[in-house]
């Protein structure tokens with residue numbers, strides 16, 4: 001059985017790592033890894049391959065940055081001949097980035113089955129490019145692996161047949177658990193001169209927050225306020241850095257550098273690798289973020305998370321986890337931070353099936369279904385003939 005796995009951007013790497021590892025345990029699976037190159041800097045991609053021990057990609061498409069249409073189109077153009085050559089039984093895509101949709105679309109048009117990991121999540125906000133990617137990827141996927149009950153509900157409400165939906169848990173949590181021993185040994189706290197439980201971590205990269213300068217200025221004002229009591233560590237995404245460079249009025253509260261974190265203020269730095277970042281989050285007093293994955297990681301680690309967005313596509317992190325959706329108003333953020341700092345740290349309660357075993361469940365489903373399908377002459381779902389084997 002041949003499986004082509006697609007990665008492209010930073011949040012894909014921690015999802016594909018445990019899947020590749022699990023696939024390689026099965027002698028009957030030929031697992032091919034394709035990296036689209038949507039993210040390409042060492043700090044956004046290469047460091048994650050190393051930290052998560054992901055095998056080097058068999059194919060690199062080197063698509064790089066560009067508009068949505070450029071990125072999506074280039075991935076499709078460059079992936080199509082690879083899929084035609086490899087003729088896999090299934091293409092596995094993860095998450096909701098442009099590479100996810102582009103690869104799913106390329107495979108579906110070649111009548112190759114698509115498995116979407118992290119299917120069914122919905123923010124119901126179509127101004128987010130990720131929401132468009134999620135809706136379209138799910139609409140053309142054959143195997144929809146969901147991380148939480150809401151994913152299943154959303155897919156059923158969209159008319160997806162129940163037999164395509166598999167509630168398997170969360171592969172990101174597989175990565176977090178598998179590498180716990182490694183990130184627990186990270187020396188990032190010593191390097192930055194930080195003490196456990198006495199600092200905050202911030203990440204921001206959503207276009208709605210960082211491309212809109214009045215919103216970004218409001219957020220930095222709120223963070224500066226918080227940083228009067230607790231130092232804030234802020235690994236800065238390249239998109240965010242570009243915007244920050246245009247607002248010099250915050251230079252007095254934002255220090256950009258590599259050395260120890262000052263006892264007050266916002267310490268900005270280049271993006272950091274997976275292991276150091278997990279260590280920073282696991283030892284923080286609180287996290288403020290607009291990332292999706294970090295809402296999930298803080299839930300499992302029991303670290304309070306304030307999500308600087310108006311919605312979340314991961315409601316289980318609010319109902320079961322440590323997440324609160326606080327939006328981008330500076331007054332609301334400072335009030336919510338004050339509340340978090342008054343309360344004791346919550347006990348971590350992992351949502352159902354976030355137990356580090358999701359990739360095993362996914363690979364078991366794929367093995368069973370693809371074997372069955374290869375035995376029967378016609379596809380159950382599409383009525384299309386089986387594809388020629390290599």
Ligand code: UD1
Nearest residue numbers: 009010011038039040041044065066097098129130238239
């Ligand atoms: C992408 C994903 C987003 C994900 C995020 C994680 C889409 C639509 N968005 O957003 O869902 O949460 O990745 O980071 O797929 N750049 C570099 N080096 C890199 C990569 C990017 O400097 O290695 C810069 C480029 O200037 C680029 C900008 O960052 O224009 C944005 O990169 P892009 O991949 O287009 O979108 P992200 O904001 O990273």
